[in-house]
Amino acid sequence: MPNAYELMSEAELSSEIASLEAQAEALRAKGLKLDMARGKPSPEQTALSRPMLDLLSSTMDLTDEGVAVDNYGAPDGLPGARRLAAQILGVDPANVIVSGSSSLNLMHDTVAHAYTHGIAGNKPWGQQGRVKFLCPSPGYDRHFRVTAYYGMENVPVPMGPDGPDMAMVRQLVESDPTVKGIWCVPKYANPTGVTYSDAVVRAFASLEPAAPDFRIFWDNAYVVHTFADEGDDLLNIYDALAEAGKTDLVYEFGSTAKVTFPSSGIAFVTASPADIKELRDAFGVMHVSPEKFTQLAHVLYLRDLDGVLAHMRKHAAIVRPRFELVQRKLTEGLGDLGVATWTNPRGGYFVSFDGPEGSAKAIVSLAADLGVKLTPAGATWPGGLDPHDTNIRIAPTYPSLEDLGAALDVFVVAVKLVSARLAQKKNV
Amino acid sequence: MPNAYELMSEAELSSEIASLEAQAEALRAKGLKLDMARGKPSPEQTALSRPMLDLLSSTMDLTDEGVAVDNYGAPDGLPGARRLAAQILGVDPANVIVSGSSSLNLMHDTVAHAYTHGIAGNKPWGQQGRVKFLCPSPGYDRHFRVTAYYGMENVPVPMGPDGPDMAMVRQLVESDPTVKGIWCVPKYANPTGVTYSDAVVRAFASLEPAAPDFRIFWDNAYVVHTFADEGDDLLNIYDALAEAGKTDLVYEFGSTAKVTFPSSGIAFVTASPADIKELRDAFGVMHVSPEKFTQLAHVLYLRDLDGVLAHMRKHAAIVRPRFELVQRKLTEGLGDLGVATWTNPRGGYFVSFDGPEGSAKAIVSLAADLGVKLTPAGATWPGGLDPHDTNIRIAPTYPSLEDLGAALDVFVVAVKLVSARLAQKKNV
Numbered sequence: 001m002p003n004a005y006e007l008m009s010e011a012e013l014s015s016e017i018a019s020l021e022a023q024a025e026a027l028r029a030k031g032l033k034l035d036m037a038r039g040k041p042s043p044e045q046t047a048l049s050r051p052m053l054d055l056l057s058s059t060m061d062l063t064d065e066g067v068a069v070d071n072y073g074a075p076d077g078l079p080g081a082r083r084l085a086a087q088i089l090g091v092d093p094a095n096v097i098v099s100g101s102s103s104l105n106l107m108h109d110t111v112a113h114a115y116t117h118g119i120a121g122n123k124p125w126g127q128q129g130r131v132k133f134l135c136p137s138p139g140y141d142r143h144f145r146v147t148a149y150y151g152m153e154n155v156p157v158p159m160g161p162d163g164p165d166m167a168m169v170r171q172l173v174e175s176d177p178t179v180k181g182i183w184c185v186p187k188y189a190n191p192t193g194v195t196y197s198d199a200v201v202r203a204f205a206s207l208e209p210a211a212p213d214f215r216i217f218w219d220n221a222y223v224v225h226t227f228a229d230e231g232d233d234l235l236n237i238y239d240a241l242a243e244a245g246k247t248d249l250v251y252e253f254g255s256t257a258k259v260t261f262p263s264s265g266i267a268f269v270t271a272s273p274a275d276i277k278e279l280r281d282a283f284g285v286m287h288v289s290p291e292k293f294t295q296l297a298h299v300l301y302l303r304d305l306d307g308v309l310a311h312m313r314k315h316a317a318i319v320r321p322r323f324e325l326v327q328r329k330l331t332e333g334l335g336d337l338g339v340a341t342w343t344n345p346r347g348g349y350f351v352s353f354d355g356p357e358g359s360a361k362a363i364v365s366l367a368a369d370l371g372v373k374l375t376p377a378g379a380t381w382p383g384g385l386d387p388h389d390t391n392i393r394i395a396p397t398y399p400s401l402e403d404l405g406a407a408l409d410v411f412v413v414a415v416k417l418v419s420a421r422l423a424q425k426k427n428v
Numbered sequence: 429m430p431n432a433y434e435l436m437s438e439a440e441l442s443s444e445i446a447s448l449e450a451q452a453e454a455l456r457a458k459g460l461k462l463d464m465a466r467g468k469p470s471p472e473q474t475a476l477s478r479p480m481l482d483l484l485s486s487t488m489d490l491t492d493e494g495v496a497v498d499n500y501g502a503p504d505g506l507p508g509a510r511r512l513a514a515q516i517l518g519v520d521p522a523n524v525i526v527s528g529s530s531s532l533n534l535m536h537d538t539v540a541h542a543y544t545h546g547i548a549g550n551k552p553w554g555q556q557g558r559v560k561f562l563c564p565s566p567g568y569d570r571h572f573r574v575t576a577y578y579g580m581e582n583v584p585v586p587m588g589p590d591g592p593d594m595a596m597v598r599q600l601v602e603s604d605p606t607v608k609g610i611w612c613v614p615k616y617a618n619p620t621g622v623t624y625s626d627a628v629v630r631a632f633a634s635l636e637p638a639a640p641d642f643r644i645f646w647d648n649a650y651v652v653h654t655f656a657d658e659g660d661d662l663l664n665i666y667d668a669l670a671e672a673g674k675t676d677l678v679y680e681f682g683s684t685a686k687v688t689f690p691s692s693g694i695a696f697v698t699a700s701p702a703d704i705k706e707l708r709d710a711f712g713v714m715h716v717s718p719e720k721f722t723q724l725a726h727v728l729y730l731r732d733l734d735g736v737l738a739h740m741r742k743h744a745a746i747v748r749p750r751f752e753l754v755q756r757k758l759t760e761g762l763g764d765l766g767v768a769t770w771t772n773p774r775g776g777y778f779v780s781f782d783g784p785e786g787s788a789k790a791i792v793s794l795a796a797d798l799g800v801k802l803t804p805a806g807a808t809w810p811g812g813l814d815p816h817d818t819n820i821r822i823a824p825t826y827p828s829l830e831d832l833g834a835a836l837d838v839f840v841v842a843v844k845l846v847s848a849r850l851a852q853k854k855n856v
Binding site: 038040041043046049050051052053054056057058059060062069070071072073100101102104105108109112115116117126142145146149150257261262263264285286287288289290291292293294 | 466468469471474477478479480481482484485486487488490497498499500501528529530532533536537540543544545554570573574577578685689690691692713714715716717718719720721722
């Protein structure tokens, strides 16, 4: 369907472009320096967790269920931290390792383990020639970078409103033994905000991979990160696996990076008993034992899943108005032009925006020129290659509401001007 | 030279063995459960750093030289933490990365980087066929495990009173391009307590490796861990490199695991500008950014090198009597028998003990039988293979003085009984 600019006469379009260029010039003259690029909590959000910093003290009991917090030991993490992580993910604490502050680091170490030592007694991925990893796209660039770093071929799989295209996933996973894994953010996916439907989760759990060393990397980064009154429900992948009579198929990851403090939260991984034992043994070579004061502080501060959910409602109160502002500004600015679509998630950190074919790079570049930094166009696709150059990731959490409004005004003008110019080119 | 038991008549020796067996039985009857196995600070030592837990608070400024502590960013670590680490190692903060709480983890990640991606544009170690790593022995088992884990051939190099046998090191490193690295604990080495002499450090700095991707892994774990009035001086390896006109040869590692809290300290790595840039790029794929609250607490608590040294004197007051007790008990119990030698270090965490040829496994086993756990015999050699079965690592820091004394009494009886039985066998 042609968009509003494509329906204009040549004269109308020229006049519209001139008007938009004038608006752009006026914005440029403001000398703005705004940033909608990064999925970072705002200072108001990190301030919510400041009371956690008062919980450790020189006079306190430095044990957790009999385990010394202040010395070596507890390679799987403190018992309390494992239980907290297990509650967040809805799994058995016996299958949880809490280690470090970065779930991306745990994902990297798991990929690296498979690459150098192999999974479940199979040949290391690094010795199997060219192997492939499926990348639901648009998706998270840092996931894609890890597998690309180990020379794997990242294969994009389209994301739909219910999750990845499972017909394609099944076809690739079940027919091709060089397909070794898939990156998933199953709830409030980065950047679409999509939560996988029960049918999609069940389809994952019932995969019959051609490769015995195929694993699903289930990065449940936003498992409790709802900002709407009513959040999305994600079927527990391990329940779905049990239903399907499967095991040894999923590594699940999580962290409190966006619950308490980015880079200073606790990170965790869970898997089947056999898979987690294998990771435990590998980690046993790499680490002595994890940092346990941060774990203790988290146990004391968040306590349990109810504590986490109560804390996340405070985040929601801060985050929600920002996402509402994105919807309002985009609807007001672009709603009747037919040039763009965007997602309206109930949680997570991003809005995924699609402009006209061939527009994303130009929009990001023009916005930068007008003082607004966005995630580089293409970043949401493996290798940075968005096949239609349409997708832009909007990260509205970090700026203040005022800055966010100003940034969105710039963004709307950039989208309109680029779209109008594209329509003009088409006419020529 | 024959030892005292070997000089005894058959009858004398039989009677001595009977007497030692009676002593052993009396000790066994006590049902002791003591542990001299692990290089762990005692609870009194970790208690020294408890005031650090009071330094972070909900109302404090959460920036370090303008860098946000409570959000993403600062992938190389907080500026203050990098400066503190640089002072501890005596290097330029610009070449320091502070990340995580485990220097073993940084060493692992560096070996893994070389194995999967190669150093300085060379082929990954993992694609070069069989490669070798030099292991001064006795040495640290967890070092040896890392390189063994990546399929490298760990080649033992004898440790002398001034450091590794540098003639052998030079010959191997300069003639064999499959030799890719060497594990060093240059100060108060684990387990000998040896500090490398200036000549040894200079010999390291002037190596002309056959392999362009050869690196020295300089684990300066005990750089400030002196417990004597006057400690050892270690020549700065980077000064020696500058003197020799060399660069890109040494990765140096350190941590505060045994300054503040095991597993909850800060860990750091430094190298030449080119080598550290390469690690920074590799770590950039693996991590988002390091845990920074722990870093801030360390900066506030330790402040600078003077603060570290003052803190280490408090450790020394606790540790020194334990090492003195080891010397006294061993001298009193074994001094005139000629069956054993042991080191008398001025810092670090271990005493290295050598009994008669073929005695170590039997001593460790007998001591365990009598209620005293020691590091497994052989652990200080690559693959756990002590060629003469003589070496035992004594770790005196964790037990109380009373427990340590009781454990040493058991150890002395075990050494005597095993030595006497070996003498008896020889006579037969």
